[in-house]
Amino acid sequence: MRGKIIAITNQKGGVGKTTTSINLGICVAMQNYKVLIVDFDPQGNCSSGLGIDKSKGTVYDAMSGTIPPAECIKESSVKNCYVMPANIDLTGATVELVNEKDGYFYLKKMLNQVKNDFDFVFIDCPPSLGILTLNSLVASDTVLIPIQTEFFALEGLTQLVNTINLVKKDLNQSLAIEGVVLTMLDKRTHLTDEVTKNVVGYFGKKVYKTMIPRNVRIAEAPSFGVPVIMHDKSCVGSMAYEQLAKEFVDGQK
Ligand code: ATP
Ligand code: MG
Numbered sequence: 001m002r003g004k005i006i007a008i009t010n011q012k013g014g015v016g017k018t019t020t021s022i023n024l025g026i027c028v029a030m031q032n033y034k035v036l037i038v039d040f041d042p043q044g045n046c047s048s049g050l051g052i053d054k055s056k057g058t059v060y061d062a063m064s065g066t067i068p069p070a071e072c073i074k075e076s077s078v079k080n081c082y083v084m085p086a087n088i089d090l091t092g093a094t095v096e097l098v099n100e101k102d103g104y105f106y107l108k109k110m111l112n113q114v115k116n117d118f119d120f121v122f123i124d125c126p127p128s129l130g131i132l133t134l135n136s137l138v139a140s141d142t143v144l145i146p147i148q149t150e151f152f153a154l155e156g157l158t159q160l161v162n163t164i165n166l167v168k169k170d171l172n173q174s175l176a177i178e179g180v181v182l183t184m185l186d187k188r189t190h191l192t193d194e195v196t197k198n199v200v201g202y203f204g205k206k207v208y209k210t211m212i213p214r215n216v217r218i219a220e221a222p223s224f225g226v227p228v229i230m231h232d233k234s235c236v237g238s239m240a241y242e243q244l245a246k247e248f249v250d251g252q253k
Helices: 017-030 045-049 059-064 090-098 106-112 131-139 157-170 190-206 216-224 236-250
Strands: 004-008 035-039 081-084 120-124 142-148 176-183
Touching: 004 017, 004 131, 017 035, 017 045, 017 081, 017 120, 017 142, 017 176, 017 216, 017 236, 035 045, 045 216, 059 090, 059 106, 090 131, 106 131, 131 157, 142 157, 142 190, 176 190, 176 236, 216 236
Parallel strands: 004 120, 004 142, 035 081, 035 120, 142 176
Antiparallel strands: none
16 A cells, blocks of 8 residues: 555653654665655654754644645655654644644645655654644554553553544544554563563554564664664664564565
């Protein structure tokens, strides 16, 4: 499918949404697919992590119609991978959109104008279930959920799944779960085994076999404005995201 849109979402903060958007997006592009990563968080971490200028020509400008969407798409440092940045302006949208009758559809309408230029569009969602995340769920074909392997990992998942189901019922009937990726895995402990077992119990085959280990290279890379694979090609973090990209691509067949 050309122009497939995938929302990378979990309302829980700091679980690896941005890290996964950046590194999965880049690794899929390296497999010769044309990829757009949309930063949809006013924090703009995804843009800075990819070394993209977010001062103008952002997703907010594209949605509000001040700048044509195609002009808000910037080249990343990796061939085939493009980025639509975000900055704090996007906070304005959270206020403006709730007052609009079709406020849930703005991102969808905007992405419809550009998605067919790409094989995959990944949306890095903010840590909430507010209007921005709802826009992402309405715009997307599937949802990819990063889950941090920690004690509180499962809290809030029921709420996330309920939200996905509500969106499916009322706003986007074909929305499906793409996959669930366990992130920041520490060495095998009783706790990680337990969390993994619970997540698999809840999501079954949707859980990717590839799990992302906790790896200092992954955390360092954004400070250089590059994906981990350009920071240290052979570290375990790079290998894990390459493997996840393969599993993601294989899952499309
Ligand atoms: P937010 O909810 O604030 O948007 P997020 O879900 O996007 O957060 P990230 O920003 O991707 O989460 O990750 C949170 C922090 O953990 C960051 O500092 C990131 O560098 C670090 N991190 C993410 N994945 C890993 C990993 N596999 N190993 C080590 N550090 C990681
Ligand atoms: Mg983030």
